[in-house]
Amino acid sequence: MSRALLLASxxxxxxxxxxxxxxxxxxxxxxxxxxxxxxxxxVPYFTSCSVGAEAASKDLGDVELRYDGPTDGSAEKAAxxxxxxxxxxxxxxxxxxxxxxxxxxxxxxxxxxxxxxxTWDADADADTREFFVNQATPEQIGFxxxxxxxxxxxxxxxxxxxxxxxxxxxxxxxxxxxxKIRMAKYPNLRLVAVKPSNEDQxxxxxxxxxxxxxxxxxxxxxxxxxxxxxxxxxxIKQAGKSGKVLVTGLATPNDMKAFVKDGTVTSVLLWKxxxxxxxxxxxxxxxxxxxxxxxxxxxxxxxLGKVKIAGDNVLLGDPMVFTKDNIDQFDF
Amino acid sequence: xxxxxxxxxxxxxxxxxxxxxxxIGFGLADPAFLxxxxxxxxxxxxxxxxxxxxxxxxxxxxxAIDLSVGAAVSLCAVCFGLMFQSTGSVxxxxxxxxxxxxxxxxxxxxxxxxxxxxxxxxxxxxMALGFGIAEGAxxxxxxxxxxxxxxxxxKWAVVFAFGAAVWTAVWTRRSVTGQSLYVIxxxxxxxxxxxxxxxxxxxxxxxxxxxxxxxxxxxYAARRGSVKSDIGQGLELDVVxxxxxxxxxxxxxxxxxxxxxxxxxxxHEVRQFASWxxxxxxxxxxxxxxxxxxxxxxxxxxxxIKTPQ
Numbered sequence: 220m221s222r223a224l225l226l227a228s229x230x231x232x233x234x235x236x237x238x239x240x241x242x243x244x245x246x247x248x249x250x251x252x253x254x255x256x257x258x259x260x261x262v263p264y265f266t267s268c269s270v271g272a273e274a275a276s277k278d279l280g281d282v283e284l285r286y287d288g289p290t291d292g293s294a295e296k297a298a299x300x301x302x303x304x305x306x307x308x309x310x311x312x313x314x315x316x317x318x319x320x321x322x323x324x325x326x327x328x329x330x331x332x333x334x335x336x337x338t339w340d341a342d343a344d345a346d347t348r349e350f351f352v353n354q355a356t357p358e359q360i361g362f363x364x365x366x367x368x369x370x371x372x373x374x375x376x377x378x379x380x381x382x383x384x385x386x387x388x389x390x391x392x393x394x395x396x397x398x399k400i401r402m403a404k405y406p407n408l409r410l411v412a413v414k415p416s417n418e419d420q421x422x423x424x425x426x427x428x429x430x431x432x433x434x435x436x437x438x439x440x441x442x443x444x445x446x447x448x449x450x451x452x453x454x455i456k457q458a459g460k461s462g463k464v465l466v467t468g469l470a471t472p473n474d475m476k477a478f479v480k481d482g483t484v485t486s487v488l489l490w491k492x493x494x495x496x497x498x499x500x501x502x503x504x505x506x507x508x509x510x511x512x513x514x515x516x517x518x519x520x521x522x523l524g525k526v527k528i529a530g531d532n533v534l535l536g537d538p539m540v541f542t543k544d545n546i547d548q549f550d551f
Numbered sequence: 552x553x554x555x556x557x558x559x560x561x562x563x564x565x566x567x568x569x570x571x572x573x574x575i576g577f578g579l580a581d582p583a584f585l586x587x588x589x590x591x592x593x594x595x596x597x598x599x600x601x602x603x604x605x606x607x608x609x610x611x612x613x614x615a616i617d618l619s620v621g622a623a624v625s626l627c628a629v630c631f632g633l634m635f636q637s638t639g640s641v642x643x644x645x646x647x648x649x650x651x652x653x654x655x656x657x658x659x660x661x662x663x664x665x666x667x668x669x670x671x672x673x674x675x676x677x678m679a680l681g682f683g684i685a686e687g688a689x690x691x692x693x694x695x696x697x698x699x700x701x702x703x704x705x706k707w708a709v710v711f712a713f714g715a716a717v718w719t720a721v722w723t724r725r726s727v728t729g730q731s732l733y734v735i736x737x738x739x740x741x742x743x744x745x746x747x748x749x750x751x752x753x754x755x756x757x758x759x760x761x762x763x764x765x766x767x768x769x770x771y772a773a774r775r776g777s778v779k780s781d782i783g784q785g786l787e788l789d790v791v792x793x794x795x796x797x798x799x800x801x802x803x804x805x806x807x808x809x810x811x812x813x814x815x816x817x818x819h820e821v822r823q824f825a826s827w828x829x830x831x832x833x834x835x836x837x838x839x840x841x842x843x844x845x846x847x848x849x850x851x852x853x854x855x856i857k858t859p860q
Contacts, residue, residue: 260832287830294693295782296832298775299596303827306589320695320777 250283252309253503255496256300258317258341259292264471264492265315267551268340271493275500278521282504285309294318301325305332311503314348315340323347335506339499345531349506349513352499353532354490357390361397363488363538364467368439369405371465371485376407377438380430382423382451384444386415391443398441411437416447423450427466431458442468448487452478472541472549479546487541492551495535497522502533559809562798562853566813570820577824584827593827595774597819598708599767601812603786604793605715606760608811609723611794613753614736614803615663615670621786622681623655623764624771628778629685631768632694641700649765655681656761660754678787685780695777704773711766720808728752736803785836792839793818796846798853818842 255272257265269286276284285304289296294317302325304312312329316322316338326336326347339352355363369375381398383391395413402408411434416423423442427450431437442451448468452475455464461483469488478484501520505511511518518526518533527534541549578585603620610617627648634644655677662673723729735742735749743749764783772778797814799806818839825834 285830287826287832290832290836291781291784293781293784294777294779295775299593300826300832302592302595303823306592307583307827318693318777318779320693321775321779323695324776 250281251311251504251507252283252285253311253313253500253507254285254287254300254304254309255339255499256297256312256314257286257288258297258315260286260288260290263473263551265340267471267492268496268499270551271491271496272500273496274493275497275522279501279504282500284500288315292317294321298322298325301329305329305334308332309334310507311335311337313337313339313352313499313503314343316343317341319343319347335503337499337503337506339495349531350502350511350528351532352495352502352535354495354535355538356529356532356534357393358397359537360469360488361394361399362401363540364394364441364443364469365398365401365405365408367467367486367488367540368441368465369408371467372408372439374407375405378409378411378434378436379439379441380412380414380434380437381410381441381443382414382416382426382430382447384415384447385417386413388444394443416442416444416450418444418446420446420450423447424454427451427454428458431455431460431464437464440464440466442466444468445470445474449474449478452483456481456483469538471551472546473551475541476546479541479543485542487546488538489541490535491539494523498526498533498535560807563807563809563813566797566810566817570813570817573817573820577820577828581824581828584824589827593823594709594819595705597815598712599770600786600789600793600819601712601815602708602715602763602767602770603760603790604797604811604815605712605719605808606756606763607790607794608797608799608806608808609719609732610670610756610760611791611799611801612723612732612736612803612806613756614739615753615756616674616791616801617659617670617757617760618674618787618791619655619659619678619681620760620764620790621783622678622685623652623761624768624783624786625685625780626655626681626783627651627765627768628771628782629689629694629780631772632778633688635697636694641697644697645769648768649762652761652763652765652768653758654761655764656758657754659761660757663757664750664753682780682784685783689780691780693777693779697772697776701769701773701776704770708770708774711770715763716808716812723808732756733804736800736805738804788836788839788843789815789818789822792843792846795850796842798850800850801847814846 255269259265272284272286276282287300297317298321301312305328312334323344326343330336336348337350337352338348340354342351381395402410412430414426416426427440440451442448448470451466455461455466466484467486471489472487475484475487498520502511516528518528520526526536583589607617630651631644631648634647659674659677662668663670731747732752734747735752739749771782793815794811795801796817797810799810821838822835825838
């Protein structure tokens with residue numbers, strides 16, 4: 220009996236598998252299908268990017284947006300998703316790349332099958348994608364941080380220190396390099412220390428407390444990772460030095476709202492994540508429609524106006540400064 | 552073929568029926584999903600979980616379990632990467648990966664059989680150790696750039712997987728040692744007094760499981776061109792679900808390799824379809840966890856029918 224069942228089932232399965240796939244290739248609607256892959260799904264930063272992407276797909280009208288990514292941030296799952304979308308025959312895949320090595324083969328295979336691949340938020344190997352939607356260059360971030368501190372200090376003078384992620388963190392080291400270049404513009408601003416916090420909020424707290432002890436004249440702290448920033452702010456607040464020692468850095472507005480409201484933090488830097496999602500969808504669509512080609516130097520965005528393209532990097536523009544006056548308008 | 556199909560009983564037929572029904576359902580909902588091209592493109596992870604699920608079946612048949620498979624894969628992969636970084640030889644790195652797998656298996660096997668601690672606890676501990684060492688040794692960094700020499704290994708994965716399944720299916724049915732595993736699972740003390748090499752069998756099974764983890768790590772490196780310490784994360788859930796869904800009793804003594812093959816196929820297809828159709832990654836653990844619960848319950852019901860209280 221079971222032998223017969225086995226045979227029947229196998230025949231059915233073969234039939235099912237060989238039945239011609241319907242003309243699903245270009246999907247039903249004729250819309251440009253854009254898949255947005257975050258490093259990790261379910262974290263506020265990426266969710267707010269997806270809100271912007273959703274808005275772009277509504278505004279443009281001829282775009283069907285799919286937002287999905289690994290909930291555990293695993294590169295293997297991200298690669299599987301790229302393969303799945305490639306098999307489905309979507310038009311554009313936009314990748315925030317959590318591991319260039321692991322995603323490279325899947326991204327190359329997608330391009331070989333005619334899918335347009337772009338990166339956003341975090342870049343991959345240059346030959347695996349056509350454009351990178353770059354939210355902020357190290358120069359923009361480094362200069363932005365120093366300019367903001369100088370402005371918040373009023374007279375742009377005194378001792379300042381940096382609490383970084385780890386001393387080997389590539390991103391942060393690039394930013395620090397550009398911060399030092401920019402500091403030349405403010406001769407009275409003196410950098411006295413660069414300390415690591417190893418992406419540990421507790422260590423950032425301790426480090427900032429020790430810095431204030433070691434440099435009694437310290438006037439400003441750059442806490443340049445999203446983990447270090449709240450730790451440093453908490454240390455200053457608990458030492459009762461809110462407003463006397465300034466702290467600025469990169470973090471999402473929601474993480475820092477309380478500190479901004481009680482006066483510990485004057486300014487928070489970050490790009491507008493929604494705009495990043497918005498621009499990524501626009502770039503993806505333009506690429507699929509042939510409106511954007513390699514070598515272009517400018518791109519016309521509906522929401523952001525003209526944005527610059529440097530090489531194959533589409534630039535989102537200067538980072539946004541969140542202060543007491545505007546921070547309530549943002550929720551991410 | 553006839554010999555190999557022995558052990559394809561009514562539970563397995565029921566599973567196959569379920570698989571066919573599901574595939575037809577998936578096909579109706581999303582015809583492109585059923586196309587051969589899509590199925591082949593998405594099949595990579597299936598061979599790897601099959602290679603791990605086949606020895607896992609035997610371990611569970613003896614009444615034990617190995618939760619450290621995922622960690623073993625991660626550890627082997629990281630050792631592969633580190634070795635490749637220092638020697639540049641794919642062959643040496645592959646050998647190291649297999650060796651580390653055997654080492655992990657030996658540690659598991661010895662702890663379980665000699666010191667007589669339950670495998671659930673032992674392998675839970677080695678799982679944590681494995682992931683910890685893998686993460687620490689690699690500092691969370693990925694390894695890549697293995698070059699084209701490794702590429703053919705990925706294509707061979709399907710042959711390895713089917714070879715392992717067919718050979719094991721025959722072996723468990725036809726050989727005395729294969730049959731003895733069921734006796735061990737039914738009553739370990741009785742098996743020991745009857746002169747079965749209980750301890751040796753258990754150590755051997757864990758070593759084979761480790762070796763397969765080493766092999767899977769190499770296949771993964773070939774398929775993806777990059778390895779990282781998190782690649783084995785959550786693998787144990789898929790593998791154990793495949794085994795239990797395939798009708799192997801978690802209490803030992805009952806189970807078949809064919810059931811496991813079907814279980815692995817079901818887990819794979821459900822996972823892929825959920826990702827394909829709903830595009831909601833958070834759904835997948837929900838579905839796999841649900842499948843595991845349903846299959847354990849079903850197993851309990853079957854056990855209840857066979858041995859009325």
